[in-house]
Amino acid sequence: MIRHTSDKFRWHGVDVLPYKEDGGTHFKSISRQTLFQGSNDLPVEMRYFEMAKDGHSTLERHQHQHAVMIIRGSGQVFVGETITPINTHDVVHIPAFTWHQFRATNGEELGFLCVVSMDRDKPQRPTPENLTELNQIPKVGEFIRV
Numbered sequence: 001m002i003r004h005t006s007d008k009f010r011w012h013g014v015d016v017l018p019y020k021e022d023g024g025t026h027f028k029s030i031s032r033q034t035l036f037q038g039s040n041d042l043p044v045e046m047r048y049f050e051m052a053k054d055g056h057s058t059l060e061r062h063q064h065q066h067a068v069m070i071i072r073g074s075g076q077v078f079v080g081e082t083i084t085p086i087n088t089h090d091v092v093h094i095p096a097f098t099w100h101q102f103r104a105t106n107g108e109e110l111g112f113l114c115v116v117s118m119d120r121d122k123p124q125r126p127t128p129e130n131l132t133e134l135n136q137i138p139k140v141g142e143f144i145r146v
């Protein structure tokens, strides 16, 4: 068991880490905490990601899927071809090989649990050609951050 601390959205013994180990400028104001690392017949990880106001995750796609539950604040998510408002307790599925990006656009933080397979492929970022295609989808060009 991992107990939650007296600080909201912080857990005992769980480091608050950078969102991605390799750094970069394709995300903003986002942290990562790994809450569960499975094995054997439950080979999944559960992570808590939190972005500060105006933060965003990387625009990416990959073969592995995400099951996400918003547990703090609100914002918007781009999945596939659609931008959707998201609020605390909403559940979001990111299907395989589907462009996605979370943004804390509502003047508050956006925090979510994200379940992924332990064995997963590396995310792809958009090529210039991908961005040309994404920019042709109504509203997506203004939403995405790269």
Ligand code: MN
Residues within 6 Å of the ligand: 060, 061, 062, 066, 100, 123
């Ligand atoms: Mn992803």
